[in-house]
Amino acid sequence: MSYLADVAALTRKDLRVELRARDTLPAMLLFVLSTLVVFHFALPEGAGDDAAYGLLWVAIVFTALLGLARAWVPEQEHGVLDGLVLAPCDRSAIWLGKTLATLAFLLAAQVVAIPAFVLFFAPLDATALAGVLLANVGICAVGSLMAAMAAAGRARELLLPLLLLPLAIPLVVGGMGAAISPDGGRFLLFLALYDAVFAVLSWASFEYVVTE
Amino acid sequence: MGVALVLALLVAPEDADQGISQRIFYIHVPIALTAYFCFGLGAWKALMLLWRGDSRYDLESYVAVHQGTIFGALTLITGSIWAKASWGVWWTWSSNQLVLFLVLFLFYCAYFMLRFSIEPGPRRERSSAVYALFGVVLIPVSFLAIRLAEDFIHPTVFTREGPQMTGTMFAAFCVSWAAVTLLAYVLYRVELLGKRLDVDLRELREALQ
Secondary structure: OHHHHHHHHHHHHHHHHHHHHOOOHHHHHHHHHHHHHHHHHHOOOOOOHHHHHHHHHHHHHHHHHHHHHOOOHHHHHHOHHHHHHHOOOOHHHHHHHHHHHHHHHHHHHHHHHHHHHHHHOOOOOHHHHHHHHHHHHHHHHHHHHHHHHHHHOOOHHHHHHHHHHHHHHHHHHHHHHHHHOOOHHHHHHHHHHHHHHHHHHHHHHHHHHHOO | OHHHHHHHHHHOOOEOOOEHHHHHHHHHHHHHHHHHHHHHHHHHHHHHHHHHOOOHHHHHHHHHHHHHHHHHHHHHHHHHHHHHHHHOOOOOOOOHHHHHHHHHHHHHHHHHHHHHHOOOOHHHHHHHHHHHHHHHHHHHHHHHHHHHHHHHHOOOOOOOOOOOOOHHHHHHHHHHHHHHHHHHHHHHHHHHHHHHHHHHHHHHHHHHO
């Protein structure tokens, strides 16, 4: 029980920092909306819905990257991470707290972005939405670990997309399949499998990444 | 290696369908298998590093991944040549293996970026090890993803009958495979030796100062 309490406390801390400083979420919202507008002009007339779904996935991945690049910045700037690592809680709780907070930001951005996408481009059915939700989990789980790794390096803003994009390719495949394939259930299953495998792996390996 | 080349180029019978271009198969496939093997070895050493905490494994894991990336790049090049010879294009997204190698190549290039941007020390060793472990998990997941992606990217799957391997062809293939594995092993030892010498030299120099 205390593990869950730790995770909840850490998530609450991140959400509260964001509520006070407001530097990540507004940026994500503005970014995803401007991306959609750019895509309108990048997409030739009559390109069809399928191409638009592809662009939605590009927008989602890049918005998540934007949020993740900021994920550990407050910790780095104020030396909080050292304190958290020393705190008497399981280190993986730090990862889980960060993942949940990032997931909350991403979902909040999508609450605006998805209706905007439907309005501007093409309708989304329930399978496609389920695909978006499952992919969110995967990208936040892997992304918060990769962001912690990148934060230790020199050019951390530069490093994170390089680390994360190859890992995000299967998520884009699953999400696209859920959106446009007639047999979307298979792709949802694949996304769930990805989430399970990589969440367990990130959960188990986070401790090694942050301890000195 | 020489024997393998002779076998592959001269002894093995030509494929009726693809002719001379099929001979690259004896180089391409062993290189690809060796690259997988190197990535696997790198991840295994990474796991040992995380488990035992012995920094000796760091260099071994790095060198294995390095060799894997070199062989992966060679796979992309030979695969591309083969694609040009037998399908008439340099690149085709319908060849699962090639796409998988492209994804892996990008992934392992990022491994080097990660490694070179962190200061040497236990944190770098562990971060690289974790990333190398993610790599071997990514191989089957990406493979599955690419297979699934065929569904919507290529509605008509473009299949090619694999060449029926006769006895000599199979023997030539096995010899090539053994030769490439041996080559990879020798390169691995040489690079490891060089890197270790480097580390020792640096330590000596620091001790002298």
